[in-house]
Structure formats: C-alpha cells, structure tokens
Amino acid sequence: MFKLNLKIALRNLWRNRIITSINVGGLAIALAAFILVVMYFTYETSFDKTNPNYNNIYVVGRIYPDFKTNYTSPPFAKAIKQNFPEVENAGITKRGFFEFTMKNGKNTLFAKNFMQADYNAAKILDLKPTGGLEKPAGEVDRLSYLSEESMKVLYPNKTDNKPEMVGMGSSNSGITSKINGSIINNLHSNITFDGISIGNEIGQGENYGMNNYTTYIQVKPGTDVANLEQKITKLYRNELLKGETDQKTIEEIKSISTFLDPLSNQHLKPKAGNDAPYKILIALSVLGILILVIACINFTNLSIAQATKRAKEVGIKKVMGAYRFQLTTQFLAEIFIQCLFATVLALIVAELVLPYFNNLFQINLSVWHIDNDLIWQLPLILCLITLIAGIYPAIVLSGFKPALVLKGNFSTSKQSYWLRNSLLVFQFSIAVIFIIGLFIINSQLKYMRSEDLGFTANQVVYIKNQTLFNNPVKFGSLNFESVRDKILKIPGIKSATVATDVPDGAENGTNGYTFEGVQSSLDFVDVDFDYFETLDIKLKQGRFFSQSFSTDTANSAVINESAVAKYGMKNPVGKTIKGCNIDYKIVGVIKDFKAQGFESAVQPTIYTIKNPCGNYKTQIMLKIEENKMADALATLKAQWPQINPKDGQDFRYEFLDELYGKLFKKQEQLQSVFFAAALLTIFIAILGLFAFAKYITNGRIKEIAVRKILGASDIQIFKLINRSFLVMVLLANVISWPVAYILTKKWLETFAYRIDLPVLPFMSSALITILLTVITVSIQAKKAVKANPVDALKYE
Structure with missing residues (x-):
C-alpha cells in the first residue's frame, strides 16, 4: 500500500510540475532565509554560554539621577565580597585606553584591546591561559598573556608555551615586557582581548572616586538577586558616606543606587548601554518567521486550489474502504516529500548565500559546522512546516464525499474560497509592510547621511597614538x-x-x-x-x-x-x-x-x-x-x-568620516535585511499569485469562451479576471498600513534625531503591489483570452 501511495504521490507531483516547482521553490527560498535567521539568532543569543557559571554572573553598575553606568571603583568589589556571603566571588577588570605596539624583531602587533583583570575576575570569567590559570606570586606581580592569534603574529613559528620578552612601543624605546604565554580569546564572548595582564589585585590605592573599572560578581545558585541588589546599594551609599559631613553631598549620595546586570544581557541589551542590537535581532527573527509563514500560506493556498483534481481519487478510495485518517496521512506524506525536497534545496541556497550574510554581519557562521544546532533544529522545522502547510489541505482533501464527487457535482466549499482569499490578502499585507519599512529605513538613513552633524569630519585624520x-x-x-x-x-x-x-x-x-x-x-x-x-x-x-x-x-x-x-x-x-x-x-x-x-x-x-x-x-x-x-x-x-x-615608525591613522560612518552600520544592516525581506516576500507572494491566477483562469476558460462569443473584448475580459485580485491587494494595503505605521513609528522613536513619518512610502507600496498584481495576473490570463472559444466549448 505504501509503495502504491508513493507512486501516486510522485506521479501527481510530476503531472502538476509547474505548481509543484512553485510550491517547492518558494518554500525552499523562504526556508533558506529562515535557516540563516535561526543560525544568526542562535549565534547572537549564545555569547558566553560556555562559561560554567553563566547563569550566576552579574555586572555591578551604578544609577545616578540622570545616567547609568557599568563603571565602578576598585574597592567596591572587595567590599561586596566581604559583606555578602551569597556572593561566591567578586573581581574587577579594566580596558586599555589606547592602541599600543608590541614587537619581536620584524614582527609587529598593534594591540587594540589590552585588558587588566584581577585573579578573581579571571576565575569568574573562565579565562584559560595555555597550561591553566595561575595565581600571581606577589601583590604587585602581573602575569601577562597574549591571545593565541596575537601570539602567532609576534611568534609565527612558536611551538612551546615558554615565556617571551617583547619590545613595547617604537623600536628604539628600549622598553621590554615579559609575556608568560598564550591565552584562549573566546571570540564568542563579550570579554575579548588581544592580550591580558592578570594580578592578585589591580587598582591598589585608588578610591571610590576612580570609577573606570568593571566589577563582576558570581553569586550562589538560588540567590535572591533583587534583594542582593538592594543590599549592595545600601553598602555603596555607606561607603561613599564615610567621613562625609556636607549635608548637600549626603543628600546627593542618597539618590545614588546600584544595579546587577546578568552576563546574559551584556551582548545584546546591557542595562547601561544600547539595546539596538537586541531590537534588530528581534526584528530580523520576526522577518524570518513571516517569510516562512508566507511560503507556507502559498503552499496551503495552492494545495486547496488543486483539490478538485484529487476529488475522484479520494471518492474511489473511500468507496474501496479507505478511512479518512488513512487519506489524511497519505496527503500529509505527499506534503512531507515536497517539504523534504524544499529543505534540501534550502540548505544548498543557504550555503550559497552564507558568504554574503557573514560579510554583512561580520561573523563566521557555517551550515556544516559539527556543533551547529541545525542538526536538531532542521528536523523540527521540517515537521513544523509540514504540519502548518499541509494539515488543512490534507483535511480538506480527505473530507470529500464519494457520492458527490463521483457524480461530478463537486465544488470546493465557500470556507475554502474565503480561506484562500484571506491567505492571499495576508501574504500581500506582509509584503506591503516590508515595502513600507524599506522605504522608511532608506529615508532615515538618507537623512542621517545628509543632515548637518554640527561638525565637519571630512578631511580630518585621526592619528593613533x-x-x-x-x-x-x-x-x-x-x-x-x-x-x-x-x-x-x-x-x-x-x-x-x-x-x-x-x-x-x-x-x-x-x-x-x-x-x-x-x-x-x-x-x-x-x-x-x-x-x-x-x-x-x-x-x-x-x-x-x-x-x-x-x-x-x-x-x-x-x-x-x-x-x-x-x-x-x-x-x-x-x-x-x-x-x-x-x-x-x-x-x-x-x-x-x-x-x-x-x-x-x-x-x-x-x-x-x-x-x-x-x-x-x-x-x-x-x-x-x-x-x-x-x-x-x-x-x-x-x-x-x-x-x-x-610611537616611532609605527604611524597609523583613520579618516574621521569613515570612523563616524561606522555608527550607521547597524541601521545599514537593517536596511539590507529589509531590502532582502521585501524582495523575498514580494517574490513569494507573486509566485503564489501566479499559480493561483493560473488555477482561477483555467477554471474559467469556458466562461471566457462564452463571453467572447457574446462579444466581450479582450480588455473587458482582462478587467474581469483582474478585478477580484485587485480588490484583495487593495484590501491588503488597507490592512497593512496601520500596522506598518505603528511599527515604523516605534522604530523611528529609537532615534533622538529622525525624519517625520512620510506618506509617500504608503502610496508607493500600493502602487507597486497593484502594478505587480496586474502584470502577473494578465500574463496568466493572456493565454485564456487569446484562445479560440471553439476549443473550450467543442465538447459541450
């Protein structure tokens, strides 16, 4: 029975190969986009997860009446550790404030990011020097390490992990420093560096006025973090109030508080930073889901439209004793085969597009990486889209009544008619939202590039020193x-x-x-x-x-x-x-x-x-x-x-306008994503419209023939066929405009300086979708309009 059903499925797919190609091709393209989004989402949300204490690490920050900051002073970490038993460990780090040069003969390293950390912070952050983390011998001693990448630059032929002496600064400076070995620089972490210096303590002698360190604490599992946050605030105020007699200063100190920010927040949405990366990730994820939903809608729509061609098959099988469950399973299996082909094709498309995607987001994702979560995600996605795209068509097809279909009195239900039209409207609504979003993002970026900054970055050179x-x-x-x-x-x-x-x-x-x-x-x-x-x-x-x-x-x-x-x-x-x-x-x-x-x-x-x-x-x-x-x-x-x-012979510079231009990078990424999403949604919607128009036109060939015999012109018939589709597209615009208005307004509100929300993108979206609809439907209708009425009516 399985073999017979498989043959029937494959023959049916081949017989309707144009519809099948549209189904599989549209789904594959959407699925490829979704795969890239899933990979990117997984990458962005898994920073620092290799740290065994990931869920118990917090950054300590300060809140003033008019600003928040992650920077604290060196004594604070020690005070927290001494006063609160629920804090297992506390440590501090400090970033370097300029790029400096390290030399080994002719090999030169420009260390852009050299960090200091005390031993406790190194343990909390799970820093791993080759050979293991060692505790410095004395209070002022430091153990310095270079990242494995930096070590290869200075010592390309090094095979051991013995300490090395490197020159610091220009070749004639005479300054040298000891490098104790290499250290793993986890690029999938918020704590990255070219090199790091680890001491028992750092910031000795600095008081609570020197707020240029980052404090990390590791709490015991199950700690009431909100309660701990309040206790740390009280401790901080007490530390600042020591020896203070000025009443005005005392009142100001009482307005200061602290916060604990989980390590999991640091990459995308730090409490004292910019959460634009998080918003862009959510927007990108929603786009990926919507594109896949549109493709599934196409699948559902076309499967319902094809229902009449399978009616007699279902009727005969039911007469022969087939149960509805068996027929539902058979049709779901056919849909699963198409989804499986689409998934394989999607992986190929994703692999081809991945280099451009990696270049856009400056990352290094790989479809075939051994640790890739796609190994378990893809089967789940495959089953999910099979159910989403196939469950309703399978129920419709398996529900035909044998007596009606074998008499030739079958027609799809009004519910199916309304569902098809509703799904088509939904598809175009999403496409319209993307088009409007793309136009508004372009307008905001154009404004940002052309607006007076209040200073001139052109012809200004920034010298690294x-x-x-x-x-x-x-x-x-x-x-x-x-x-x-x-x-x-x-x-x-x-x-x-x-x-x-x-x-x-x-x-x-x-x-x-x-x-x-x-x-x-x-x-x-x-x-x-x-x-x-x-x-x-x-x-x-x-x-x-x-x-x-x-x-x-x-x-x-x-x-x-x-x-x-x-x-x-x-x-x-x-x-x-x-x-x-x-x-x-x-x-x-x-x-x-x-x-x-x-x-x-x-x-x-x-x-x-x-x-x-x-x-x-x-x-x-x-x-x-x-x-x-x-x-x-x-x-x-x-x-x-x-x-x-x-600085000697190490002259390095950047043009200030290029440096400032990097501020637009996230929005330019969003622009590129919306451009691709708009093209994809339009393409998939037009594919579905093309196939749907083909089905509708083929179903009205006899009607068109009669109308032509009665004197209808080609233009009148084109208008007749286009009318229903135009109504649906106009309805899609009306539905999507309020949604697009709210979403784009929310996005623009993330800018302190922004454009007023323009009307032109809304009108343009309507014009684009109407033109595309007329062109697509007319191409399909042309064959029916130009056909000889005799061919359609000769058997009547």
Missing part, C-alpha cells in the same frame, strides 16, 4: 605644543589638536559640576588648542580657547548648548562653573554637535584644557587640505619618528 599629552604635564605625559609645531610645518596641514575623545560615537567621561548652587552631572572632554577649529564646530557665544589667554590652560571652560539648557543658564559667558576642585570660567558656548550619532541626544558637555579628574589626552586629530592629503600623510609617516618618538 600612545603618547600622553596632558596639561598639566603629569604621569610621564608630554606637552603637545612641540608636536603641534612640527606637524604644522608640513605643507597641507591646516590645524592639529589632541583630546581625550574623538567624535566617533564613544561615550565621554562624566563628572559632577556645580553652577550657581545647582549640582549636576556633565560629560567632559579634555581638549587642547584648535580642537573646535579642527572639527569646524560652530561658536554660539563668547570665544574658543586661545593661546593669547594664559588662563585658558588653567581654569577656562567651553560648554555646549545642552549644558546651558540643563542648568537654565542666562548669559553664561564669564560666569563660573565648579568641578574637580577648580572654579572654571566659562569663556564660550558652542552649538550642539552629534558626537554620539543620531540615536542618542547630544549630552550636556564641558570642554577644558586642564582637568585633574579627566582622562589621558591621546587622540590626535589633523585638518588637512584635500588636494594635499596624500603628500601630507606620506610626509607624516616619514617624519613621525622625529615628530613623536614614542
């Missing part, structure tokens, strides 16, 4: 003045400056500042002369820093418009703002500029040349004439050992 240029000169830092003078002698260089930060979307440091008795937190950027001129930032009031004023290097400050608004200042130039034990005189107000991109509002910011509580000034920026750019960069590279001896 490890020399510290602080004012006053301290901790081995140098004065930038002599370096600037040498740089400006090179033809084509218009200005040069140095600062703690460049406008590339990175967060600035934050300190408390008081103006006329009002205390608040401000972002701070420590700069040098010509900072605003180099970036072409606009002045609103007062003046920029100038070498003509000696006080500018001592206690002058420039603030932005947002800082003026935050304090409610009136005529701020000449007034005093206090911070870090300095009474700063405000000498200028600049117009806001979008240093953090378009998703975050411009933060209230203060700019100073002298800041005892600030960071190191390492970010050199140069404004270079466009027609002299190549010559100026070549000269800089040749003269860099003399201009900046600490």
Whole structure:
C-alpha cells in the first residue's frame, strides 16, 4: 500500500510540475532565509554560554539621577565580597585606553584591546591561559598573556608555551615586557582581548572616586538577586558616606543606587548601554518567521486550489474502504516529500548565500559546522512546516464525499474560497509592510547621511597614538605644543589638536559640576588648542580657547548648548562653573554637535584644557587640505619618528568620516535585511499569485469562451479576471498600513534625531503591489483570452 501511495504521490507531483516547482521553490527560498535567521539568532543569543557559571554572573553598575553606568571603583568589589556571603566571588577588570605596539624583531602587533583583570575576575570569567590559570606570586606581580592569534603574529613559528620578552612601543624605546604565554580569546564572548595582564589585585590605592573599572560578581545558585541588589546599594551609599559631613553631598549620595546586570544581557541589551542590537535581532527573527509563514500560506493556498483534481481519487478510495485518517496521512506524506525536497534545496541556497550574510554581519557562521544546532533544529522545522502547510489541505482533501464527487457535482466549499482569499490578502499585507519599512529605513538613513552633524569630519585624520599629552604635564605625559609645531610645518596641514575623545560615537567621561548652587552631572572632554577649529564646530557665544589667554590652560571652560539648557543658564559667558576642585570660567558656548550619532541626544558637555579628574589626552586629530592629503600623510609617516618618538615608525591613522560612518552600520544592516525581506516576500507572494491566477483562469476558460462569443473584448475580459485580485491587494494595503505605521513609528522613536513619518512610502507600496498584481495576473490570463472559444466549448 505504501509503495502504491508513493507512486501516486510522485506521479501527481510530476503531472502538476509547474505548481509543484512553485510550491517547492518558494518554500525552499523562504526556508533558506529562515535557516540563516535561526543560525544568526542562535549565534547572537549564545555569547558566553560556555562559561560554567553563566547563569550566576552579574555586572555591578551604578544609577545616578540622570545616567547609568557599568563603571565602578576598585574597592567596591572587595567590599561586596566581604559583606555578602551569597556572593561566591567578586573581581574587577579594566580596558586599555589606547592602541599600543608590541614587537619581536620584524614582527609587529598593534594591540587594540589590552585588558587588566584581577585573579578573581579571571576565575569568574573562565579565562584559560595555555597550561591553566595561575595565581600571581606577589601583590604587585602581573602575569601577562597574549591571545593565541596575537601570539602567532609576534611568534609565527612558536611551538612551546615558554615565556617571551617583547619590545613595547617604537623600536628604539628600549622598553621590554615579559609575556608568560598564550591565552584562549573566546571570540564568542563579550570579554575579548588581544592580550591580558592578570594580578592578585589591580587598582591598589585608588578610591571610590576612580570609577573606570568593571566589577563582576558570581553569586550562589538560588540567590535572591533583587534583594542582593538592594543590599549592595545600601553598602555603596555607606561607603561613599564615610567621613562625609556636607549635608548637600549626603543628600546627593542618597539618590545614588546600584544595579546587577546578568552576563546574559551584556551582548545584546546591557542595562547601561544600547539595546539596538537586541531590537534588530528581534526584528530580523520576526522577518524570518513571516517569510516562512508566507511560503507556507502559498503552499496551503495552492494545495486547496488543486483539490478538485484529487476529488475522484479520494471518492474511489473511500468507496474501496479507505478511512479518512488513512487519506489524511497519505496527503500529509505527499506534503512531507515536497517539504523534504524544499529543505534540501534550502540548505544548498543557504550555503550559497552564507558568504554574503557573514560579510554583512561580520561573523563566521557555517551550515556544516559539527556543533551547529541545525542538526536538531532542521528536523523540527521540517515537521513544523509540514504540519502548518499541509494539515488543512490534507483535511480538506480527505473530507470529500464519494457520492458527490463521483457524480461530478463537486465544488470546493465557500470556507475554502474565503480561506484562500484571506491567505492571499495576508501574504500581500506582509509584503506591503516590508515595502513600507524599506522605504522608511532608506529615508532615515538618507537623512542621517545628509543632515548637518554640527561638525565637519571630512578631511580630518585621526592619528593613533600612545603618547600622553596632558596639561598639566603629569604621569610621564608630554606637552603637545612641540608636536603641534612640527606637524604644522608640513605643507597641507591646516590645524592639529589632541583630546581625550574623538567624535566617533564613544561615550565621554562624566563628572559632577556645580553652577550657581545647582549640582549636576556633565560629560567632559579634555581638549587642547584648535580642537573646535579642527572639527569646524560652530561658536554660539563668547570665544574658543586661545593661546593669547594664559588662563585658558588653567581654569577656562567651553560648554555646549545642552549644558546651558540643563542648568537654565542666562548669559553664561564669564560666569563660573565648579568641578574637580577648580572654579572654571566659562569663556564660550558652542552649538550642539552629534558626537554620539543620531540615536542618542547630544549630552550636556564641558570642554577644558586642564582637568585633574579627566582622562589621558591621546587622540590626535589633523585638518588637512584635500588636494594635499596624500603628500601630507606620506610626509607624516616619514617624519613621525622625529615628530613623536614614542610611537616611532609605527604611524597609523583613520579618516574621521569613515570612523563616524561606522555608527550607521547597524541601521545599514537593517536596511539590507529589509531590502532582502521585501524582495523575498514580494517574490513569494507573486509566485503564489501566479499559480493561483493560473488555477482561477483555467477554471474559467469556458466562461471566457462564452463571453467572447457574446462579444466581450479582450480588455473587458482582462478587467474581469483582474478585478477580484485587485480588490484583495487593495484590501491588503488597507490592512497593512496601520500596522506598518505603528511599527515604523516605534522604530523611528529609537532615534533622538529622525525624519517625520512620510506618506509617500504608503502610496508607493500600493502602487507597486497593484502594478505587480496586474502584470502577473494578465500574463496568466493572456493565454485564456487569446484562445479560440471553439476549443473550450467543442465538447459541450
């Protein structure tokens, strides 16, 4: 019986090979897209899951009235461990703040990400040096490791794990450091590095004012995290209140709290960070599911449409004693065969598309990886789509009544008719949403690329540097003045400056500042002369820093418009703002500029040349004439050992406009995904429409023949056939517009600076779907319209 049913199934599929091809092809394409989405979702949600303590690790952060941060001070971790028995371990890490050079002969490594960690943090984060994690011998001793990738750069022929001495900085610096071995750098983790230095303790001697470390804690299983969070907040306030007598400061401390953020949140949605990656992942997952649903709808629609061709087969089998369950199982098996073919084809398509997908998201997924979860996911998906796409058609086909179908009085039910039309409307509704979404994403990206940023990134070169240029000169830092003078002698260089930060979307440091008795937190950027001129930032009031004023290097400050608004200042130039034990005189107000991109509002910011509580000034920026750019960069590279001896021959740079452009990367990814999704949904919907129009047209051949004999023109018949489909497409637009409006409005609200929601994408979507429908249906109808009526009616 099985063999007979298999033959019937294969013959039936071959007899209707056009419909079968559309079914299998559409499902395969949608399934390929879904497979890629499933792989990407699995990848993005499994960061750090190899850590055996994954579910019990938390990052400790701080909450102030106007901001959140993951950065804490070194003593806090030890205090948490000592006070709360439910905390098994607590440790801290610190990221490096600039890229530095490591050398072994002619082999050079540019370490962009060198991290410090205490021994407890290394245990919590499951860091694995080759040979195992060792505890440093003394309190100040450090064990330094390079990632396996970095070790291969410096020592390509190394086969042992013996310690090595490497040169630090330029070749003539004479500075060396011991590397104790290599360490596994888990790229599928939030804690990645080129190298790491592990000590028993780090940050010795630093107090609660030095908040530039990340604190990790590991709690015992079953710990009440919400209760622990409250206790840590109380501890933190008590630590800050020690020795404090100023009543105003005491009240401010009481407004500070802490939070615990699970390790599982850190990659996609950190509490003190941007959750845009999480939103994009959810959007991408929904797109993948919808594309697969549309393909399943196609399958269901066409299977129902084909029902009449199987009616007599079902009638005869029922007369011969077949039960409905047996027929349902048979038809489900036929659908399973088609889904199996589609799955095999989908894997081939996914493998072909995967290099482009990996390039878009800068990842390295593989369909055939041995640890791939697709091994169990694909069979589950196959069974699921077989049931979704096949259960209703199988029930319809197996439910035919023998007496009716064998008399030739069979017709599909009104329920089937309405279901087919409803599914077609749903398909086009999804396609319309994708089209509208694509247009609006394009409009927002166009706005972001063309909108005035408030500064000019073109022709500005960011020099990667490890020399510290602080004012006053301290901790081995140098004065930038002599370096600037040498740089400006090179033809084509218009200005040069140095600062703690460049406008590339990175967060600035934050300190408390008081103006006329009002205390608040401000972002701070420590700069040098010509900072605003180099970036072409606009002045609103007062003046920029100038070498003509000696006080500018001592206690002058420039603030932005947002800082003026935050304090409610009136005529701020000449007034005093206090911070870090300095009474700063405000000498200028600049117009806001979008240093953090378009998703975050411009933060209230203060700019100073002298800041005892600030960071190191390492970010050199140069404004270079466009027609002299190549010559100026070549000269800089040749003269860099003399201009900046600490960096020596290792001259490295980036163009600031390219660096800032990376802020658009996530939205550009979303644009590419929506473009592909819109094309796929339209393609699959048109495939279904094509096959459905073919079925409807074939069913009305005799009607068309009669109408032609009675004098109907070709145009009238085209209008007749198109009318019902146009009604469905218009209905799909009406249904999808409110949904698209809500979704795109929500997406636009993630931007602080955005376009107004335009009407044109909604009208364009209707025009596109109507044109595609008319073209698709007319192509199918053409054969019936041009046919000779005699051929259709000769047996009547």
